[in-house]
Amino acid sequence: MLTDAPVCPNCGEDITIYRRIIWISNAHYNEGLERAKVRDLSGAAESLNKSLKYNKRNIEARNLLGLVYYELGRVGEALSEWIISANINPEENAAAGYMKELQKDREGFERLNQEVKKYNQCLKYLQSGNDDLAILQLRKAVSANTKLVEVYQLLGLILLKNEQRSGAKQCFQKAYRLDRGNIRTQKYIASMRSRDAAASDEKLNEPVDVGESISYTHGNDTIIQPSPHAFRDSSALPAILNILIGIAVGAAIIWFLVVPARIQAIKEEANSSTLSYSDDISSKDAQIDNLNKQLETAQNDVQTAQASSNASAAVISSYEQLLTMNTEYTSGSYDSVTIAKALVSIDRTALSSEGQALYDKLKDNVSSKAVASLFTSGKKSYTNKNYADAVSTLEEAEAIDNTYGSGELLYYLAMSYQEAGSTDKAKTTYQQIISTYPGTSIATEAQNSLTALGSTQQ
Amino acid sequence: MIDFEEELKKYQPIPETGDVEELVYNKELTDMTDIMKEMLKDSRNKRQ
Numbered sequence: 001m002l003t004d005a006p007v008c009p010n011c012g013e014d015i016t017i018y019r020r021i022i023w024i025s026n027a028h029y030n031e032g033l034e035r036a037k038v039r040d041l042s043g044a045a046e047s048l049n050k051s052l053k054y055n056k057r058n059i060e061a062r063n064l065l066g067l068v069y070y071e072l073g074r075v076g077e078a079l080s081e082w083i084i085s086a087n088i089n090p091e092e093n094a095a096a097g098y099m100k101e102l103q104k105d106r107e108g109f110e111r112l113n114q115e116v117k118k119y120n121q122c123l124k125y126l127q128s129g130n131d132d133l134a135i136l137q138l139r140k141a142v143s144a145n146t147k148l149v150e151v152y153q154l155l156g157l158i159l160l161k162n163e164q165r166s167g168a169k170q171c172f173q174k175a176y177r178l179d180r181g182n183i184r185t186q187k188y189i190a191s192m193r194s195r196d197a198a199a200s201d202e203k204l205n206e207p208v209d210v211g212e213s214i215s216y217t218h219g220n221d222t223i224i225q226p227s228p229h230a231f232r233d234s235s236a237l238p239a240i241l242n243i244l245i246g247i248a249v250g251a252a253i254i255w256f257l258v259v260p261a262r263i264q265a266i267k268e269e270a271n272s273s274t275l276s277y278s279d280d281i282s283s284k285d286a287q288i289d290n291l292n293k294q295l296e297t298a299q300n301d302v303q304t305a306q307a308s309s310n311a312s313a314a315v316i317s318s319y320e321q322l323l324t325m326n327t328e329y330t331s332g333s334y335d336s337v338t339i340a341k342a343l344v345s346i347d348r349t350a351l352s353s354e355g356q357a358l359y360d361k362l363k364d365n366v367s368s369k370a371v372a373s374l375f376t377s378g379k380k381s382y383t384n385k386n387y388a389d390a391v392s393t394l395e396e397a398e399a400i401d402n403t404y405g406s407g408e409l410l411y412y413l414a415m416s417y418q419e420a421g422s423t424d425k426a427k428t429t430y431q432q433i434i435s436t437y438p439g440t441s442i443a444t445e446a447q448n449s450l451t452a453l454g455s456t457q458q
Numbered sequence: 459m460i461d462f463e464e465e466l467k468k469y470q471p472i473p474e475t476g477d478v479e480e481l482v483y484n485k486e487l488t489d490m491t492d493i494m495k496e497m498l499k500d501s502r503n504k505r506q
Contacts, residue, residue: 013498021490056489076473080481113475120471127466150469161462184468191460 025055032061036068040181044068059089066098072179073147075102075112115146122154131158136272142171149179156188165192315350322346322359329362340370340400371401375409382416390416407433407442414446418453427453 008015032047048065051058066081079102082095090096102109118137125134138155141148156171169192175185325342328334343363348356374397381390394413397404414429430453433446473481 017494018491021494025490052489054490056487056491074472076475076478076481079475079478080473080485083478083482084485084487109475116472116474120474123469123471148472150472154469157460157462157465160460188460195459 021054025051025058025061027051028054029058029061029064032064032068035181036064039177039179041068041072041179042183043181045072057088059085059093059095062088063094063098066095070098071147072149073112073115075109075116115141115144115148115151119146119148119151119154122151126154126158134158136269142174147178149175149182149185152178153182153184153188160188160192168192314347318346318350319355322351322355322362325362326358329365334366336366336369337373337396339366341396343367344399367400371397371404371409374400375404375412378416379412382412382419385419387416387420391420391422407437407440407446410436411442411446414449418449423453 006014006016006019028047028051032044032051035041035047036044045065045068048061048068051061052065055061062081062085066078066085069075069081070078079099082099085095086093086099118141122134122137122141125131125137135155135158138151138158141151142155152171152175156168156175159165159168159171168188172185172188172192175182176189179185321342325339329339339362343359343366346359348359351359374393378390378393378397381387381393391413394409394416397409398413402410410429410433414426414433417423417426417429427450430446430450434443434450437443
C-alpha cells in the first residue's frame with residue numbers, strides 16, 4: 001500500500017511519476033463524470049477512455065464507461081468493459097452487479113441486442129441501395145424509443161435527402177436530447193440552421209411593393225424605386241374568385257395526390273406489420289412443433305427405458321427363483337409340490353440356455369411326484385364334496401402337467417368345475433378331453449357329461 | 459450542405475452481444491503505467 005512518501009515503501013523506487021499518472025487518470029474520470037451528468041455521453045466516453053489510457057486499473061472509470069455505453073444502447077461494448085473490470089478487480093466490484101442486473105432482465109437485454117442487430121441490418125440495406133427497407137426498420141426502431149443515437153441520425157439523414165426537412169429536424173433534435181455532445185448531431189443541426197437562415201435571408205432581399213414604388217435591401221442599403229404598375233384594380237370580385245379557385249385546386253391536390261399516398265403508406269405499414277407478425281407466428285409454430293416432437297421422442301424413450309427396466313427385473317426375479325429352488329432341491333429335503341409350483345411361475349423363455357437346462361432338469365425331477373400328490377389331494381377333496389379346494393388343487397396340478405392320467409386329471413377338474421357351479425369352464429374342459437383323447441373311455445364319459453350339461457358340440 | 463453518400467460512409471456497425479468475446483480479446487489494455495514500467499526496466503538494464 002502506497003503512503004504519502006515519494007518512494008515505494010517496498011522497493012524504494014521513485015513513484016512521483018506514477019502518482020502523477022494516477023492523478024491525471026482521476027482528473028479525466030472526474031471530467032467524464034461531469035459530462036455524463038449533463039448528458040454529454042460522447043464527451044464522457046472520450047474522457048473515460050483517456051482516463052483508462054493513463055491507468056487501466058481505474059475501476060470507477062471503466063465501470064462508468066460501461067454505463068455510458070449502456071445508456072447509448074451499445075450493450076456489447078458495455079458488457080466488454082464490465083467483464084474486463086470484473087477480471088481486473090473481482091472483489092466488491094459494481095461491474096458484477098451490473099452484469100447480474102442484465103442477466104435478470106433477459107427480455108430487456110434481448111431487446112437491446114435486437115435493436116443493435118436491426119441498426120446493423122439497416123446500414124447494410126442503405127449501403128446496398130435499399131432505402132425503403134432501411135426507412136421501414138429505422139421508423140420501427142424510432143417508434144420503439146431506441147436509445148441508439150445512430151438510428152435517429154441515419155433516419156434524419158435519409159429524410160433530409162428526401163427533402164423532408166421537418167421530419168429530419170425532429171430526428172436530429174431527438175438525437176441531441178439523447179447525447180448532447182455528439183459531434184455528428186451538432187454538425188447536422190448546424191447545417192440545417194445555416195440552410196434555414198440562408199433561405200430566410202433570400203426572402204428578406206425580395207423586392208417589396210410599397211404603394212406606387214418598390215423597395216428592397218441590398219447588403220446594408222435599402223433601394224426604393226417607382227412601381228411599374230400605374231394603377232390598381234379596386235374590384236374585390238377577382239380576388240375572391242382567385243381565393244375560391246385556389247381552395248378548390250388545393251382540395252383537389254389533397255384528394256387526388258396526398259390522400260391516396262397516405263392510404264398507400266398506411267397499407268404498406270400494416271402489410272409489413274402483418275408479415276412480421278406472420279413470420280413471428282410461423283417461427284413460434286415451428287418452435288412449438290419442434291418442442292412437441294422432442295417431447296414425444298423423450299416420452300417414447302422413457303417408455304422404452306421403463307419397458308426394458310421391467311423386462312430386466314422380470315429376468316432377475318426368474319433367475320433368483322430358479323436358484324432358490326435349485327438350492328432347496330440339492331439340499332435333499334425339499335417339497336416337490338413347492339418346487340413344481342415355483343417353476344410354473346418362472347418364464348423359461350427369459351432364461352439363458354444354461355438357465356433353461358437347469359429349469360428342465362428340475363422340472364423333470366419334481367414334476368411327476370408333484371402332480372401325483374396334487375391329483376390325489378384334489379380327488380380326495382372332490383370325494384369329500386369340497387369342490388372349491390378340489391378346483392384349486394387340480395388347477396395347480398394341471399398347470400404342472402395337464403396330460404397326467406391320460407385325461408383323468410382333466411376329467412376330475414371338469415367335474416369339480418361342474419359341481420362348483422363354473423359350468424362354462426366345465427364345458428370347456430370336457431371339450432378339451434374329447435379333442436385331446438378321442439375314442440377313449442374318458443372321452444366318452446366327457447361327451448356324456450357334456451350332453452347332460454346341454455351342449456350340442458362334439 | 460450535407461452529402462448523404464459521404465456521411466453514410468462514416469457510419470460503422472455497432473458490436474452485438476455475440477461479439478463481446480472478440481471485443482474483450484482485442485482490447486488494447488496497455489496504459490501509461492505499463493509504458494512507465496517498461497521504460498524503468500530499460501533504463502535499469504542499460505545502467506547494469
